[in-house]
Amino acid sequence: MLLRARDVSKTYSIADQTLQVLRGVDLDLAASETLALTGESGSGKSTLLHLVGGLDVPDAGSIEIEGTDIAGRSDAERAHLRRTDIGVVFQQFNLIPSLTVADNIAFQARLAGSADKEWIAYLGQTLGLEDQLSKYPEQLSGGQQQRVAIGRTLAVRPKLVLADEPTGNLDEASAQTVMDLFLKLVGETRAGLLLVTHSKSLASRLDRNVHLSVGVVS
Amino acid sequence: MIRTTLAALMSYWRRNLLQLITLLAGIALATALWSGVQAVNAEARASYDAAAATLGEGRFDHLRAADGGSIDQETFVALRRAGWLVSPIVEGRINGVRVIGLDALTAPIGIAPVSLTEQADLGAFLSGGGQIFGRPDALAALEGTVEAELIADPNIAPQTLTTDLVFAQELLGREGEIDRLLIATVQPKQQATLAEIAPNLTRISAQSGSDIGRLTDSFHLNLTAFGFLSFAVGFFIVHSAIGLAFEQRRPMIRTIRALGVPLNILLALMMVELILFALIAGVAGVILGYFIASALLPDVAATLQGLYGANVSGTLAFRASWWATGLLIALGGTTIASVSAFLKLAKMPLLAGGQIRAHVMVAGRRAAVLAILAAACAVLAVILAATADGLVSGFALLASVLIGAALALPLILDQMLRASQSLSSGAKAQWFWADTRQQLPGLSLALMALLLAMAANVGVSTMVSSFRLTFVDFLDQRLASELYLTVEEDRAKEITGYLEPRVDAILPIVSAEAQIKGVETEVFGARVHSTQRDNWTFLDAMADPWDQVAGGAGILLNEQLARRTDTWPGAIVALGGQSFEVVGVYGDYGNPIGQAIVSEEVFAELYPEEIANNFGLRISVDQVDDLLSDLETQFGISSENVINQAEIKAFSLQVFERTFTVTAALNVLTLAVAGFAILMSLLTLAAMRVPQLAPVWAVGITRRSLGQLELLRALILAFFTILIAVPLGIVLAWVLLAVVNVAAFGWKLPLFLFPADYLQLAILSLLAAALAAFWPALKLTRLRPAELLKVFANER
Known part of the structure; x- marks a missing residue:
C-alpha cells in the first residue's frame, strides 16, 4: 500500500474556539491508484491532504507512506519526503515568481537532486509550454501557470501526487485541458494520486472516490 | 538542494x-558615514600620537x-654636569616643513625615531649627514x-621631520643653538636647582603644555555622535529594505518549504545571503x-589646528583597522x-497565508506595541534627564530620546493625519x-530616517553654533585686552614702568599651582579692573x-573645579592657610584642569616668589601699532612676544567657518541618505499602489492628478515629520551640551536657538522629500491604462 492513514484526527484552535477538523479518518491508496476526495467546504479535505503531504502533523492517528509512519518523523525528515517522494499541486499554483517557467518546472527535481533533462523537456512539451519556458509566471495565464505547477510536481517523478482543487481557479475549458494533461502525465509516472475536488464529473474520472463529511469518511 | 534553493x-x-x-x-551609506567619521577621528588621533612621540609634547x-630665545650649548652641558637628565631639541622650518633635531643618546625613551630600531641606524643617525625621518x-x-638618507616613517607627526641635533642645526643655519631641553621623567634625587645653574631657563610642565588629546576630545565626541546618528539613519534604510x-x-518561502526544503536550511541560506550582501556593501x-573622510579631513585638520593647535595631517592614510571596523559595523x-525579520520568518507556520502581507496591512497590535515601547523610552528619558551624571547615562538618555521619538513618529503622524482628515471636506480630500x-x-521607516537625519542636523547645528557663540564670548572675556605681552621677569618692572603712562591699564597675568579641595588648581592673581567687570560673564x-x-575675601572658580x-557661590574654600x-x-572651555582667581594683592601674599611676566594691555585700538613699534625700538621686544587680540579673534572666527564647512557637509550627506530612504520606500511601495489607485482612477481622477497627489503626500508627510524633528533636534543638542559634555569634560555649554538655520534645514529636507x-509620482502619471485595468481582471 502506498498510503495508509488510520484514525487520523486534527484540531485547530481559532481565537478562543477549538475546531475538530478531522475525527478518526481512515484512508488507503494503492500505488498507481487515483482517488478523489470530495466533500463540502470545511469538511477537512485540504487538512487531510496537508497531513498526508507532511505539511502538518496529526494530533492522533498514523499516516504511513510505503509502510513508514510520517507523523512521528522530524521536520527535516518530512521535508526530505516532500522533496523526493511527494508532489503537491496547489489551487493557487504557488510558483516562484522570480524564476522562469523552465526553472520553475525543474525546481523540485533539482532540490531532490534528480533532475532528468529529457523528462523535464518532455513535460514542457506535453504541457504545451515550449514557447513559454523563458517567461516569468506573471506573464502567463492562470491555466498556463497551473500547467507549470503540474510540470514542477511531476518532474521529480513522485510516488504520491497530492492535488488540492488544481482547477479551482480556472474556467471550465482551461480546467478540462489542464486535467486531461494532468491525469495523462500522472498515469505515465505511475504515481498514486489523491485529488481534492468539488467537481463530481472530475471525481468520476478517477479510480475511486471518498467523501469526507464533517471530518469523517462517509 | 542548497544550490537550487x-x-x-x-x-x-x-x-x-x-x-x-x-x-x-x-x-553602504550607513557604513560609509560611520567609517568616514571614524576615519577622520582616527587620523586626527594618530596625528596627535605621532606628535607626542616625535616631540615629547604632553609627556615630558x-x-x-625665559626670554623666548635660544639656549646655548654651555647651559646644556652645565645642566648635564649638575645631574640634570635633559635632552636638547632644536626646531625650525625648511620649505614649510618643521625640522626637529634631537640628540639620540640623551633623548628620553619613546621619542621617535630613536625607538624605531628596525629602521634607525644609530651610527648613521649620529654621523651628522645620516638619516632624516618623516x-x-x-x-x-x-x-x-x-x-x-630620507626615510619614510608614518609614525612621525604630520609635516614634521626629525634628524640628529647637529645635522638639524646645520640645516637650519643655527649651529650651537638649542630651543628647548626635554627633562626625563626620572631624575637623580640630588641635583642643583635650576635657579643655580640656569636661572634664565623656565620649566614648562607637561600638563600646561598642549595635552592635545583631551582638548580635542569634545570635538571628536561630537563627530562620533554625528557618525552614529548617520549610521542609525542608514540602518533604518537597511531595516526597511x-x-x-x-x-x-513569504509566499516564495512557503512554496520552497512545501517543496521540501527544511526551515533551518532556508534560514541559514538567507543569513548567508545577507552576510554576503553586508560584506559587499560594507x-x-x-x-x-x-x-568622505578625505573630503572632510582638510577642513577638520584646519579646524583642529586653529582651535587647539593640534597638527593633523590633511591627508588620509588607508588603515587596516578601518576595513575591520567598517566590515564589522556593516555586518x-x-x-x-x-x-526581527528572521524571527518572524522562523515563527511563520508552513501553512500560513500566502498573500503578500505588505506594510500597509500591519495590524493594530503592532501600533499598540510601538506605543508601549515609545512610552517606555519616554519614561526612561525623563528619569535619565533628571539623574544622568555620567557619559554612559548621557548616551543612554540620547538613545532613549531618539529611539522613543522614532517609535512614536508613526502614531503622532497618524493623529496629525486623522486631524487633517476631520478638517477636510470633499470626496477627493477625504480620500x-x-x-x-x-x-x-x-x-514610516523612511520617515523615521528623515526624523533622525533632520533631528541630528538640528542638534549638531545647534551645538556647533552654540559652541561658536559661547567661544566667541569666551574669547571676548579672556582676550579683553588689546595686547598681551610676555617679558623677562627681571625686566618686567622696567617695561611696565615705561608702559604705565602710555596705556589705559596694565593687567598682570600671574599664576601658581595649588590644591583646592584636593584638586590640582592653577591659581591666578588678578588686578581687578573695569575690563573684567565689563567682559566677564558668570555661570x-x-x-x-x-x-x-578685589576686597580680598572672595575667590572665583572655573566650572570644572x-x-x-x-563648590558653588557662598561656599568657603581654603587656600594657602586662608579661607575664601x-x-x-565662570566658564572655562577647553581647559582640562581646575582654575581659581584671587586678587593680585592676595596672590602676592600667598605666593610672594611668583612674579608676573605676562601682561594684558588696555589701549585704544588705533594706538596698537605705534606701541608695538615703540616696544621693539625701546626694549627689543619682537612681535613673537606680543599677541594682538584682534588677530586672534579674527583667526578664531575663520576657524569656526571651517568647522561649519564640516558640519554642513555632514548635514547634506545625512539628509541625502534620508531622501534616498524615502525614494526607495516610495519606489518599492509603488507596485503595491496600483491596486489601491486603480479604483480611484476608474471613478475619474486622472493619472496626472494622482501623480500630483503622490508628490503632495510626500511633502505633507515630510513637513509633519520636520515639525517633530526640530524640537527633537533641540532636545538632542541640550543632551549633548548639558549632559554628555558635562560628563565627558566637566563643563556645560549654554544652549542657543537658531531659527533661521532650522528654517533653512526644513526647506532642504522638504526639497529632499520632493x-x-x-x-x-512621474512613473504614476505615465502608468499605462492596461496596468491599471489588470487590477480588475480575474486572472491577475
Whole structure:
C-alpha cells in the first residue's frame, strides 16, 4: 500500500474556539491508484491532504507512506519526503515568481537532486509550454501557470501526487485541458494520486472516490 | 538542494533589482558615514600620537629660555654636569616643513625615531649627514636639497621631520643653538636647582603644555555622535529594505518549504545571503567612507589646528583597522536590522497565508506595541534627564530620546493625519487623507530616517553654533585686552614702568599651582579692573563678584573645579592657610584642569616668589601699532612676544567657518541618505499602489492628478515629520551640551536657538522629500491604462 492513514484526527484552535477538523479518518491508496476526495467546504479535505503531504502533523492517528509512519518523523525528515517522494499541486499554483517557467518546472527535481533533462523537456512539451519556458509566471495565464505547477510536481517523478482543487481557479475549458494533461502525465509516472475536488464529473474520472463529511469518511 | 534553493532566493533579487540596490546602498551609506567619521577621528588621533612621540609634547616637562630665545650649548652641558637628565631639541622650518633635531643618546625613551630600531641606524643617525625621518609628503619638501638618507616613517607627526641635533642645526643655519631641553621623567634625587645653574631657563610642565588629546576630545565626541546618528539613519534604510524583502518573499518561502526544503536550511541560506550582501556593501561603504573622510579631513585638520593647535595631517592614510571596523559595523548593523525579520520568518507556520502581507496591512497590535515601547523610552528619558551624571547615562538618555521619538513618529503622524482628515471636506480630500494614513505604515521607516537625519542636523547645528557663540564670548572675556605681552621677569618692572603712562591699564597675568579641595588648581592673581567687570560673564555668581575679589575675601572658580568639588557661590574654600568665599563660577572651555582667581594683592601674599611676566594691555585700538613699534625700538621686544587680540579673534572666527564647512557637509550627506530612504520606500511601495489607485482612477481622477497627489503626500508627510524633528533636534543638542559634555569634560555649554538655520534645514529636507517623491509620482502619471485595468481582471 502506498498510503495508509488510520484514525487520523486534527484540531485547530481559532481565537478562543477549538475546531475538530478531522475525527478518526481512515484512508488507503494503492500505488498507481487515483482517488478523489470530495466533500463540502470545511469538511477537512485540504487538512487531510496537508497531513498526508507532511505539511502538518496529526494530533492522533498514523499516516504511513510505503509502510513508514510520517507523523512521528522530524521536520527535516518530512521535508526530505516532500522533496523526493511527494508532489503537491496547489489551487493557487504557488510558483516562484522570480524564476522562469523552465526553472520553475525543474525546481523540485533539482532540490531532490534528480533532475532528468529529457523528462523535464518532455513535460514542457506535453504541457504545451515550449514557447513559454523563458517567461516569468506573471506573464502567463492562470491555466498556463497551473500547467507549470503540474510540470514542477511531476518532474521529480513522485510516488504520491497530492492535488488540492488544481482547477479551482480556472474556467471550465482551461480546467478540462489542464486535467486531461494532468491525469495523462500522472498515469505515465505511475504515481498514486489523491485529488481534492468539488467537481463530481472530475471525481468520476478517477479510480475511486471518498467523501469526507464533517471530518469523517462517509 | 542548497544550490537550487540559494539560486531561487537570489532570483528574487534579480527580479527586484531596486530593492537589492536599496539594501546594498543602505548598508553602504550607513557604513560609509560611520567609517568616514571614524576615519577622520582616527587620523586626527594618530596625528596627535605621532606628535607626542616625535616631540615629547604632553609627556615630558621641558626647559625654555625665559626670554623666548635660544639656549646655548654651555647651559646644556652645565645642566648635564649638575645631574640634570635633559635632552636638547632644536626646531625650525625648511620649505614649510618643521625640522626637529634631537640628540639620540640623551633623548628620553619613546621619542621617535630613536625607538624605531628596525629602521634607525644609530651610527648613521649620529654621523651628522645620516638619516632624516618623516612622512613621505614631508620628506618631499627636502628632496634634492640635502644629501642625507630620507626615510619614510608614518609614525612621525604630520609635516614634521626629525634628524640628529647637529645635522638639524646645520640645516637650519643655527649651529650651537638649542630651543628647548626635554627633562626625563626620572631624575637623580640630588641635583642643583635650576635657579643655580640656569636661572634664565623656565620649566614648562607637561600638563600646561598642549595635552592635545583631551582638548580635542569634545570635538571628536561630537563627530562620533554625528557618525552614529548617520549610521542609525542608514540602518533604518537597511531595516526597511530587509523587512520589505522578507514580507514579499513569504509566499516564495512557503512554496520552497512545501517543496521540501527544511526551515533551518532556508534560514541559514538567507543569513548567508545577507552576510554576503553586508560584506559587499560594507566594502563599498568603507571605500566611500574613505572618500568622505578625505573630503572632510582638510577642513577638520584646519579646524583642529586653529582651535587647539593640534597638527593633523590633511591627508588620509588607508588603515587596516578601518576595513575591520567598517566590515564589522556593516555586518553588525545588518544583523540587528534583520533580527526581527528572521524571527518572524522562523515563527511563520508552513501553512500560513500566502498573500503578500505588505506594510500597509500591519495590524493594530503592532501600533499598540510601538506605543508601549515609545512610552517606555519616554519614561526612561525623563528619569535619565533628571539623574544622568555620567557619559554612559548621557548616551543612554540620547538613545532613549531618539529611539522613543522614532517609535512614536508613526502614531503622532497618524493623529496629525486623522486631524487633517476631520478638517477636510470633499470626496477627493477625504480620500487623499484616508489614503495617506493607509500609506503611513509603509513609509514610516523612511520617515523615521528623515526624523533622525533632520533631528541630528538640528542638534549638531545647534551645538556647533552654540559652541561658536559661547567661544566667541569666551574669547571676548579672556582676550579683553588689546595686547598681551610676555617679558623677562627681571625686566618686567622696567617695561611696565615705561608702559604705565602710555596705556589705559596694565593687567598682570600671574599664576601658581595649588590644591583646592584636593584638586590640582592653577591659581591666578588678578588686578581687578573695569575690563573684567565689563567682559566677564558668570555661570553662577553673588552680587558684584569682582568687588568681593578685589576686597580680598572672595575667590572665583572655573566650572570644572566647581563641578568636581561641588563648590558653588557662598561656599568657603581654603587656600594657602586662608579661607575664601566663593563669589562666582565662570566658564572655562577647553581647559582640562581646575582654575581659581584671587586678587593680585592676595596672590602676592600667598605666593610672594611668583612674579608676573605676562601682561594684558588696555589701549585704544588705533594706538596698537605705534606701541608695538615703540616696544621693539625701546626694549627689543619682537612681535613673537606680543599677541594682538584682534588677530586672534579674527583667526578664531575663520576657524569656526571651517568647522561649519564640516558640519554642513555632514548635514547634506545625512539628509541625502534620508531622501534616498524615502525614494526607495516610495519606489518599492509603488507596485503595491496600483491596486489601491486603480479604483480611484476608474471613478475619474486622472493619472496626472494622482501623480500630483503622490508628490503632495510626500511633502505633507515630510513637513509633519520636520515639525517633530526640530524640537527633537533641540532636545538632542541640550543632551549633548548639558549632559554628555558635562560628563565627558566637566563643563556645560549654554544652549542657543537658531531659527533661521532650522528654517533653512526644513526647506532642504522638504526639497529632499520632493526630489525623492518626484520619480515615483512621474512613473504614476505615465502608468499605462492596461496596468491599471489588470487590477480588475480575474486572472491577475
